[in-house]
Amino acid sequence: MTATSDNLSMLEAPGINWRRQIRFALVGGLSSVFIALAGMPVGLDGRNIIQPVLSMGYLALLWVPFVFASLAGSVVILEGMSERERDAKDLAAGALVGLGSSAGLIILMVLIQNFNLRDPLVNWSPQLLDLLSFDRSTGLGMLLWLILGTTLGLLGGAMHVVPAKVRSRILAVALAVLAVSVLETFLTDLLEGFGLETLTDFIYYKRGGLEVSGAIVVAALALLIPLLVGSKIEGIKTRVVEMPSEERRRVNLLLLTVGAALMLVLPFFLGKITNELLANVGLFVLLALGLNIVVGLAGILDLGYVAFFAVGGYTTAVLTSPNSPGFSPELPWPVALIIVVVLTGIVGLFIGAPVIRMRGDYLAIVTLGFGEIIRLLFLSDWLSGWFGGAQGITNIPGVDVGIGTVKGTDPRSVFLLVLVFCAIAIYVSWRLEHSRLGRAWMAIREDEDVAEAMGVNTTNTKLMAFVVGAVLASFSGAIFSAKVGSIFPTSFLMLVSIIILVVVIVGGMGNIVGVIAGALVLIGVLGGPKQPGLLQEFSQFKLLIYGALLVWMMLKRPEGLVPNVRRTRELHQEEFLQDAWLKGEIDTDDDEDSQ
Amino acid sequence: MATTHDAKPTSRVLWVDRFLTLIRITFVVLISVGLIAFIAQQIDPQNPLARWLNPDATGLTAPQFKGLLVTGLAQGAMYGLIALGYSMVYGVLGFINFAHGEVFMVGAMSGMITSNKLADAGLWEDAFLFCLLFVVVTSIVISTAVAVIMERIAYRPLRGAPRLIPLITSIGVSFFLQNMSVVLLGPGAKSYPSLPSWLSQKRSLIGFEIEGTKLVVLLTAAVSMAGLWFLVERTKTGKAMRAVAEDKEIAALMGIDVNRTIVTTFAVGGAMAGVAGILWGILFRSVIHTTGFLPGIKAFSAAVVGGIGNLGGAMAGGLSLGAAEATAPLVLLEPLGVDGVSQLRDAVAFAVLIFVLLVRPSGLFGERLSDEDRA
Structure with missing residues (x-):
């Protein structure tokens, strides 16, 4: 133990940084405009998530206020800090960020109505305006965006106000519904193989997307299953971990064989x-x-x-x-x-x-x-x-x-x-x-x-x-x-190298499970350089998403989704050392000088 | 300049070293044989040395050779302008900004948009020089903005991260910018409006027949280079840039705002790439989202050939790479008996990069890097 670590009292994390909120609001607005002009809403509108209510096209815009509001509200808790009490101000901050995001869209709608920039910008079309105004009058569309953006921002902010357990439940439900919808082709195919067409007919709408009732069932299952079996799974997990190593190896081998x-x-x-x-x-x-x-x-x-x-x-x-x-x-x-x-x-x-x-x-x-x-x-x-x-x-x-x-x-x-x-x-x-x-x-x-x-x-x-x-x-x-049965030089563009690199990095460098998961998620869902994935509508956007994903992963999580422990430590060496120093686990030269 | 592995004393010679020596020798032998066969052919098309490897070789006439050289130099000047951006960023931050080629592409794209708008308004033909100036200025503004935003979002948070992390990030940025152009502007190739005829006319100048466009390209590159040299060597900003390139921490202690200097470096590099983008438009009159990739890689090669971190070297490297890739297929490869040589232009550019890195990793004019970046 060193003198430095004893002197540290628990600091409270700083309060809301309003400049940060405004910055996020602006970035959110710009992102929404970019997504709209990139043609995602129109291009993805054909793909339903929940049949009459939500399509992939609208989701491409609606996630922005929610995610940006919740990102703007998150605070890094450093070693030795305690989490700040959250209150109504956080909700207001979230609403502000959401408002910023939808304000971008509203300005875009005004511009589309009054100017024609179709020449350089291919997606500057009346179609986009119709979609943005929900096929109603432009004024009503703007009002709806105002309400939607603010509400979603508010919800994003609220994610920090509710307890962590509730937050993870909500995210799990949302992810489950999205995943079941995205995996539609795969699941119908699989269930058909088992002769369970009635089940797919119940969950899925005929021409793609979940039925509302199906979505409710999936959401309910995602909510209930962890509640009912979660504790049991935890119990089995701890039992396996506590087993003597030889027995644990046998269990692992069994699982591997079954898999x-x-x-x-x-x-x-x-x-x-x-x-x-x-x-x-x-x-x-x-x-x-x-x-x-x-x-x-x-x-x-x-x-x-x-x-x-x-x-x-x-x-x-x-x-x-x-x-x-x-x-x-x-x-x-x-x-x-x-x-x-x-x-x-x-x-x-x-x-x-x-x-x-x-x-x-x-x-x-x-x-x-x-x-x-x-x-x-x-x-x-x-x-x-x-x-x-x-x-x-x-x-x-x-x-x-x-x-x-x-x-x-x-x-x-x-x-x-x-x-x-x-x-x-x-x-x-x-x-x-x-x-x-x-x-x-x-x-x-x-x-x-x-x-x-x-x-x-x-x-x-x-x-x-x-x-x-x-x-x-x-x-x-x-x-x-x-x-393929034939082979051409065009199958071997540099693009392929980069996509494999993205798969390795997103999955987790140096981790076999991570790499496999990365390939399943990216190639399976978005598709490879020429091969379509589950979301075929994404084919014109997948490379854009790969690029953005690569940058985002490097900035926020260079160790990948399924990290390799040792690699993580290498990449975050400074943070690990700092935390260890704060906890008093290591002595530094400065301490010796002061004593 | 010491090569990287001089410092490590090894008593035994590894097989890899022998292999590398072999590759170096092969490279040199191939180049000399090609060159000798070419010279022999120029002297007398029937002599046995000329017909040894490729009996069908036709050789080049002097005007053909001059034409190739001028085309190569004009492209090389463009590579040189892009290479300045690579070289400056490498000098200051010590990483390859892979996305710099895409900044160039953005410059070419924005030039395409503004020049087409001007042509629609009927100004392009009537007031060409004014329009060109306007197009260049907008293109500079846009690519500078892209370069600065890129630095702020993608690279600044990664200062001090392991070396390969910013490089991988820049690959991501490059991918993103390329595909951003696809989704915003559409995937097809887009063309510049046709240039006035007085510009594309051939003029003769000290024994060379030069098209006006190429002359414009060479002149613009020279003027930009001079401006950059003045900025870096004669102004306070330039002094700050050199100081930051030498040692960031000490520069900060001397009262230099390191962040601002780095942003300036990116901005200047972006501006040069913007100018290069317009030059591309004038030379080829067509842009597509992949326009930035190959010139970007070649410009990086040029920066390495000239010695990375060395600004004069970047320009010289660009010119020599451009000349090499224009002439080498016909001068070196055809006498060696390779068919369809013009398809291998790009391969030549990569081969030059590999050759320079194998034979003289510090480039023709030596690197100007601080010791920490050299490892």
Whole structure:
């Protein structure tokens, strides 16, 4: 214990910062205008959430006052501070922020009515004005926005006034309704597989969206289930945690087996579209797991990761397709796969070796350059005798596995194949993470010089990360070319590298579960570079959302949604040290001086 | 300038080092063979050295070569203007602002909008120079605003974060700005109004046939460069910028407002990118949301070629990169027997970047960075 920490009394968090509220109100207003002009309300209006009441288009605007008001009201509670009592002033602050957000929309409505800026701004249309005025007169629309914005802002502010337990319940209910609505295609498909069409008919409206009664049922379930079973689950959890380690391992193994068995059975209950969607997600899980080793474990920012995907895909195509222009041995897929893995590993070495000594940021740009060079080479006339140039390679046969052929027309088989490879990739990542090599990677990520001083051969270790990442990407590429049946340079744009990076970062760098969750949420719901997700209406906005998400994650939560404990500590080192100092857990040099 | 790994004494030579030496040698050999074959061809198209690797090579006539060089230099001047922004931000904050290429794209887009509005009003043809000035000024204002807002929202909260975090953020910003242009302005390519004919005429100047547009581009780049040099070397703001680049903490102790200086750096970089955006519009008369990506990467390469943090170097790097990517496909690659060389222009730009980083990581003119940024 040190003298400093004893002298600290509990400070109360500061009161409402009105300038902050006004700033949030302005930003909220601008965001609303941006969303409206980006065309989200009109573009997403076709997708219902709750049938007559709420569409995705209106939700794109309505979340702004609520979320901004609640963000404006949140205060960071530092170590040694106590939470301030909340009162009616917080409600007023929330209402102010909400008012700001809707004021932006109202000004936009006035402008649309009086000026025509359709020429540069494509969404400056009477359609937008109709939508904003709820298909009624403009004046009434403005009044409605005023009321809606203020109310939602008020509710956002109220989130801080009500106890934390109520707050989390409300959020859980809202999220549950939204999730059930977003997962509509998947859930109907799944329930149909079990012969439960009556249930889906009850919950969902015929042409998309929840029925009002369905929404109420979902909300009620989301409210009641945690109340009824929550304590039991807690009890089981603590019991598992308190178990002796051997028994706990057995429980984990059991859960893992059950999970794996369920995953293997799942494709047989799903329809074509859902299987296709999940197969795409699986391809990205493979890619993301590979990039996770490079970026998440070894801390090397590789922006040309798509190169390995491309090499895997093209090598498979050349080796298996009868239409391959230059060299066409027409090998069976599994034999080709062995060659693909070896070759991609070598390419990994070739790309890795020149860049391995560069500074982190130079490395990022140079790998990006390599990614583009490889795509340009596949596209060029120079090598078109081998890779077909812009025409690509077509007629790639499926994978013959004895009982049948895996090919794109049968998404279920593709999904099963992807599952097998995902299982391999997960096992490899998991074993590597806890191996000597994995520890070396993490040491390099934390501090390269120290790692070298501790006897880690940094060059070889970093190259290994490149090679392992490349091999995992080549799996994905090999399956991709067999699935699609043809391969073109346009499938390997730099965009793909960035999307995989977003998946890894949003999920949680260095965490296998996080990466899988990231791929499920982003690729499954929003969609990949070309593959549609559950929210097909989002296809024109998904890249915008990916960009915004990447910035937001880096600013607010660089460790990702499902963080890796050690990585979190590295990223928030200063905060951890400060808290530890305040709690008196560490001595600092200053203290020694003062004593 | 010491390379990064000089300080680490290693007794054994790693295989990676041998491999790197091999790559360096291959690069140099390829360049010399291509160059020798090209020169041989220029001397006598029938001599065996010229026909050795590519019997079909046609060589270049002097006017063709000059034309390529002028095109390359005009583009290079544009890259140089963008490179200044990369170089200045790297000098001050020590990270690559990946989104700088997108600031350039915003400049080109805003120029497209204003020039089309002016053309609609009938002013573009009649008062071209006045219109151009107006377009340049609005474009500068808009891209400066974008650069400053970007710094405020995305980069300022990340000062002192691990090095790669701001870089990843800037990738996100770049992605966001690109797609913002798609959703706000539509996905298609948009064109500038046609330029008056007296501008696009060819003029001869010291033995070169130069199109008026390229002349305008080169002149504008020279004037902007001179203005920037004056700002950085002769004014108090410039002094503050140099001080902050040297050492932020000591600069703060000397009474320099570090935040304001950093904002100024971003603003000046944004202004240069805005000018470059208009130059793009004049040269190619067409913009699309991906316009910023390749020129951005190439400008970064130019900054590295000239030595990052070094402003004169950025301009020189831009000019040499532009010249290299315009001439190298025909001068180096065709004699080597590569088909369809013009498709590989972009690959050449990346190859130049990789080559410079392998052979001379501090760039042609050396880096001007503080020690903490060099690690």
